[in-house]
Amino acid sequence: MLRLRCSLLTQLLSSPSASPASHLHRLLSAAAPAVSPNPSSFAVEEYLVSTCGLTRAQALKASAKLSHLKSPSKPDAVLAFLADLGLSGTDVATLVAKDPKFLCAKVDKTLAPIVAGLTGLGLSRSNIARLVLLSGNNFRYRSIVSKLHYYMPLFGSSENLLRALMRNPYLLSFDLDGIVKPHVAYLHECGLGACDIAKLCIYQPRMLTTKPERIQGMVARAQNIRVPRGSVMFRHALHAIAFHSEEEVAARVDYLNSTFRWSDAEVGIAVSKAPSMLTRAKESLQRRSEFLISEVGLEPAYIAQQPTIVCYSLEGRLRPWYYAVKFLNKNGLLKRNPSYSTVFTETEKAFREKFICPHKEAAPHLQEDYDATCKGQLPTNFRFTRAKNRL
Structure with a gap:
């Protein structure tokens, strides 16, 4: 019976043209009367390999967290749910290997209500499927709906939120009221509007979850490179120096100074107008300097006044x-x-x-x-x- 069940589930998960939930339910229901499952004979490790697509090593590790399972009924229901969302067999294997306990989630009381709540927020089923993979075990908690209710307006769209989660999948693990919202309020105090915060945190989502003193240090370092709070370039400056120490930022400024033959005043002007220069690799900056100064014949002082050309x-x-x-x-x-x-x-x-x-x-x-x-x-x-x- 286990072998038949495994074969049916594996076939469904690997078939993009199937109608997952109803088809799976019909197939398993048809197969069920043949043999009554014997709880004591359920082999979790074999199920993980044959049905979920894990490697033997992955299954051995994951099975330790599922030793309490006595039958495949709950995992079968979860797999049917995932297939109905559109996850492929490879997706399922990745998810289960990362979070084996996902197979123990209650579909009717947890997963289905979560999907309904996220759909109500405007997420498509394909985006919900991506969210399952990105959020991991956070998807098993109904609080994810209230968190996305806050994050969706913050990031401006589901696509922007998913991009941020790709960079920081732990974003959904942090307390909104105690950590995230105070950070957002502080960025507002620094002169950033909602659109600026969204653009900044899509690429630097850790800024929403880091320690308060770290984000305060980033603001101070942005001001040290002559980009004041509230200025047009302040968001770009924060992005450029985020999670870099004061020494690292100073070293990057010094390299610009020597590479483009700038005076201290000129490098200050250049960085304040185009702080993204601080994110460029040294070799890239060296090649641009040689081209603009030696080949094109531009004066260093001229480049300092028009520093955006260095970023092209x-x-x-x-x-x-x-x-x-x-x-x-x-x-x-x-x-x-x-x-x-x-x-x-x-x-x-x-x-x-x-x-x-x-x-x-x-x-x-x-x-x-x-x-x-x-x-x-x-x-x-x-x-x-x-x-x-x-x-």
């Missing part, structure tokens, strides 16, 4: 856009030499409309070579070195 992709934007404009200038196709701070901040669409499309006739290879350069395929001697004479 070297291969995907800075280099191909510079070569295109340089070519157009060299061949007399521009009425005036544009400022590179303006050129580099154009959108891709705007750049093509201003600098590529108008010159298709005079420079027939321009678009082709520009596209190749954007992909890192710089032609030998950069093919657009000569343009056709204009009529």
Whole structure:
């Protein structure tokens, strides 16, 4: 009987086209009269391997937490519930290996009401299935509904919340009133609006659960790099220095100083305008410095006043856009030499409309070579070195 039951459940979980709950119930009901299950003969480890898809090692470890089970009735009901949500066999194996006691949850009194509550908050069944995998054992507690009732407006959407949970799956484990809400209130006091807090915490969700003194230290370090509370860049500064010590932040500022040949005043201006520079790898910053100063010929003081250009992709934007404009200038196709701070901040669409499309006739290879350069395929001697004479 166990082997038949295992086969039916495994087939259902691996079949995306099945109608999971009703189909499983019908199949198991049809199979049940054949043999009355013998409680003393239920082999948990074998069930975990054959029905749930765990490896033998995983099953051995998980079975220790399920030794009290005497029959497969409760796990069968949970598996049917998960299949009805759309979880695949692989998903189920991952979930059970991480939280074996999920198989002991009561479907009618716990799991089904939770799904109903989450549906009422506007979550789709596919998002609820993702939440099951991300939240782990937190999904077995009905308090998850009240927590999401708070988190959904905070993050702005279910997608944003799920993205945050991917980075911090323990977010749902923390006390809202004692930890999370005071942190949100403090960020509000620092001048961040609801949208800023959502954007910050999607990428740094630990800021909602860390110790109060740590978040206060982050705010102090953001101000130390000349980004005051309430400023437009304050959220970006918090994101850049989050969970980095004062020494680590100082070392990053010093590296920018030496790499771009900035004075203390200039590095202060640059970091206050573009704190995301502090998140860039040293090699990446070095390459940008060499390109902007040595090849493009920009002065360090000029870059400090326009520091956002340091944050753009070297291969995907800075280099191909510079070569295109340089070519157009060299061949007399521009009425005036544009400022590179303006050129580099154009959108891709705007750049093509201003600098590529108008010159298709005079420079027939321009678009082709520009596209190749954007992909890192710089032609030998950069093919657009000569343009056709204009009529």
